Amino acid sequence: MARHVARRDPRAHWFLLLLGVLLLLAALTVNALVTGLAGGSGPAGDGHDVAAPGVPKEVTTGGPVLRLDRDEPVSRAMPDRTVALTFDDGPDPRWTPQVLDVLRRHDAKATFFVVGARVNEHPDLVRRILAEGHEIGSHTFTHAHLGAASTWRRDLELSLTRKAIAGVTGREVTLLRPPFSSGPGALTAPEYDALRAAAGTGHVAVLADRDTKDWQRPGVPAIVEAATPQRGRGAVVLMHDGGGDRSETVAALERLLPDLTRQGYRFTTVSDGIDAPSSMVPASLDNRVSGTAMRWTQTGARWAAGAIETLLAVALVLGVARLAVQVVCAQRHVRRVRRPVRGRHAVTEPVSVIVPAYNEAANIAATVRSLVASAYPTLEVIVVDDGSSDGTAEIVERMRLRGVRVIRQANAGKPAALNTGIRAARANLLVLVDGDTVFQRDTVYRLVQGFADPTVGAISGNTKVANRRRLLGRWQHLEYVIGFNLDRRMYDVLECMPTIPGAIGAFRREALLALGGVPADTLAEDTDLTMKVLRAGWRVVYEESAIAWTEAPATLRQLWRQRYRWCYGTMQAMWKHRHALRESGAGGKLGRRGLPYLTVFQIVLPLAAPAVDVYAIYGLFFLPWTTLVLAWVGLLLLQAATAGYALRLDRERLGPLWSLPFQQVVYRQVMYLVVVQSVVTALVGNRLRWHRMVRTGDAAALLGPPADNGLAARR
Known part of the structure; x- marks a missing residue:
């Protein structure tokens, strides 16, 4: 997508973060050494014991006050x-x-x-x-x-x-x-x-x-x-x-x-x-100053240790409370969406699918073929080529599929491409799809059924990771499943859905036109747009059965770039829509439910996460191993139960759960470091540029050759 001119990302904060981590570890170590001190004395001597080897007899049989700085010991x-x-x-x-x-x-x-x-x-x-x-x-x-x-x-x-x-x-x-x-x-x-x-x-x-x-x-x-x-x-x-x-x-x-x-x-x-003369003499200035500094250091270490322990306790309580709310809302959502609705007519009015594409040659053919093969009566597909240099538009044109239009424009960014498609669309129901996404045959049909309710302005589908064979893909698969099947169900029930993913979302055309189209002043245009829809008074819901397969980043570098943009863009959108806190109706629910939730669980707690890792390292040296193992296993079981429940809701296999323990190393750190980088970038006023992800075609591989799976193009 569009490449914005930006200053170089700040770097000094990484040194400060490392320094802070080391200082925190040092503070915990100091506190561990000076707390929990034992007391007591050794075995009693009666003054007439046989001298131990190496101890002069005049010491063991003498008085208890010993001066030993001379050739011969002196006792008193x-x-x-x-x-x-x-x-x-x-x-x-x-x-x-x-x-x-x-x-x-x-x-x-x-x-x-x-x-x-x-x-x-x-x-x-x-x-x-x-x-x-x-x-x-x-x-x-x-x-x-x-x-x-x-x-x-x-x-x-x-x-x-x-x-x-x-x-x-x-x-x-x-x-x-x-x-x-x-x-x-x-x-x-x-x-x-x-x-x-x-x-x-x-x-x-x-x-x-x-x-x-x-x-x-x-x-x-x-x-x-x-x-x-x-x-x-x-x-x-x-x-x-x-x-x-x-x-x-x-x-x-x-x-x-x-x-x-x-x-x-x-x-x-x-x-x-x-x-004897007084045993206490005036101290040197150096020792007085050193002693005072040491006392402040110890006090600071005690405060730091107490703050981390409090932080861990708060995080644990918030995590358990979050899971409880998610489960309750998920159960309520499942009962509501899976219960047959009598008297409601199926939505079959025309749908325009808009696909913004910039250098999507690896997947665009599969994306378009999956859309054309949709089991939906009236469907048009609009591919907006945003100045691609890899022949994306030519690939679609050579397919010569009925109902597919290609619009070319100079590179202007994803929001501009989406707005071009919205203006060109003929239908009143619009489905926005990323160029690396593959739909199932019934996805479009299931996605738009929520529009039977005239108060619904937008609908989120269920995005799944296509390239999940490797460890990094499995981790993202679990993250997506938990996010969609717990977070989005909760957002739906609480009526504060903050994001409809760019991979699959449906909107009423009238709502988008009234809002001026897709906004271009944040890097998370999907989050920004969803929040605008909510604040305009529309309901935003989640449809679990509308499934889209997308290609997740295949390397840590690509993952970093994607999540960095998402996190930074989300913070931009949150700041832009902060006034929702004072609004009523749907906007007020976003402001008083959605925004605080995002602030706590996507910004504040990730920023505090490095302290958790520091505490874990500290625990390896200073805490009983049984305590450490029990805490780690307990946390892991809680995460496994959460992920297992989400997988069950999504009718997915439980096999990927074996990768959860390994997710605590590298992946979790990348996620919270992304938040650190995003916050620093926002604070220093840098404008983040778009980072394009290199596509491998894993999403396209789901379809196989053009004639497979009954997805031959309609001519």
């Missing part, structure tokens, strides 16, 4: 009747405030070993801990097992935690409690090596004399007993204020603090307990 312990309460795995928005409240009531100080990721989530709690005179230490960024982590992972965990605390408090920490640790006697060689490495960056390790195992929730009496030092000795007591239900810990504190206070114990921080 709490003085008698001095208890350093320590809390791991926080801050937690529920339990940390309760722990702080208990400590404040009893005028007790403690040391909190915080998880860096949770510091970023709850900065106000960290500031409250410091404001109330407590001490803060590092518990790594993601509660990582330092003894099992690689060197780079250990360094990253400690550095990120230090920066997170610096960004929130303006101070840097030196105390370190490794996750899953307990007493010195339980240290393994890898854990000891990890602590030695951490000492090189200024960290002082703090283990425990008394591990309450409160994360196991053994009961309040058991926690109190485990936390109580023996015979007046001092102790570093390990408890938890995060990582799970800490109600027993809070209750145990309420009993432990007054009990030990009566026994002459004092409660202090680790540093004060060993009479």
Whole structure:
């Protein structure tokens, strides 16, 4: 068809889309690493264990505070009747405030070993801990097992935690409690090596004399007993204020603090307990800025993850609701159109079939022969050759078929060709047909029967894919069947049909003339025209039994070009007819039913589809495989049920359903990338040019040689 001058398609958005996808994947990864963190401690040591290989005996038998940055390890312990309460795995928005409240009531100080990721989530709690005179230490960024982590992972965990605390408090920490640790006697060689490495960056390790195992929730009496030092000795007591239900810990504190206070114990921080300088020093500007940026990044990652999860939930609900509406409307439509209508006379008045053709040599002969062979009493066929260069007009003329006229014109575009045919038509009922389409013998007859209702201005037929032998053809076949047998039935019932396909549609001539013919200011002239007919007050219906076979794109490149034009043209038509939202009657139904439906399911959700693929990639690494498989199989079964139902309505075989799983790769991505390209093209104001599809003649092959199937030309 006509070739419009256009600027080169924009390209920068592909880089931005790829960058956005990578950033989204990174955000999901960050969120996965900092959420769902475990808690707990390791096996308890009593301070008299046999030294593990590689761990000096003076460490396993010494105090819980370890300085390991010297040639010989130095350990310190709490003085008698001095208890350093320590809390791991926080801050937690529920339990940390309760722990702080208990400590404040009893005028007790403690040391909190915080998880860096949770510091970023709850900065106000960290500031409250410091404001109330407590001490803060590092518990790594993601509660990582330092003894099992690689060197780079250990360094990253400690550095990120230090920066997170610096960004929130303006101070840097030196105390370190490794996750899953307990007493010195339980240290393994890898854990000891990890602590030695951490000492090189200024960290002082703090283990425990008394591990309450409160994360196991053994009961309040058991926690109190485990936390109580023996015979007046001092102790570093390990408890938890995060990582799970800490109600027993809070209750145990309420009993432990007054009990030990009566026994002459004092409660202090680790540093004060060993009479050491403050473990927290002013942070460098670099660490404060890095920590703040990291907190914003983590917050953004959490919002992004929440937004995607919300999007997926909304999309799922909309998809199920859409299917429910489609099924209900399809059932209603089937009952209506397949029920015998008494007293209605058959429509047999003359019909003019208009075939706009531009370089359709591969299929035009088959198209014309199928039309001439129609079982319809009075039929004329008008082929409008729109400046073809492949001999399309000559092919039709050499056929010398009765009732067939060829009109030649300079290349002006499909709408102009259609309007030429409309002006030349003799009949009041017009059938518009693409030049690559083949009709069945009864198609024309069945298509025009809806005009028995004088309120009907246009009728959509049922387009089927002819070249469905290959995988790409099967995918398009399923798409066509679902679109025609579910979407168009729904549109018919809701009286908001937005598109009569160019491959097969019937119109009242008076309606077209009143509207000024086929519009030429959008690339989806069929959608634009259908919307104009609706807004003029006519009904537009769907006839399932009027079947036309068309040739679908045979390559991904051709598919891209076709769908790009369709999508862009549809958006043009939607924008052009946006005022239908304020109209009443048929136009109002288009505006308040058809246009929102198109906006949500053909523009908004496809634009969000890349996020679904990103989430799927994320799920491969971070979600349980069972969850991922169940979600994928469930979605696939829903799609298969939808497609199977549509195939059944269309009396088609269910065989092509096997290709559905493969449709999720490549084909689905092409479809949503087409929408992305179309939206960007529209936003930047580019005018898309016509892309002609290369024809292979697969639709013509349905007829066979001219004398086959009783379709010999009438002379």
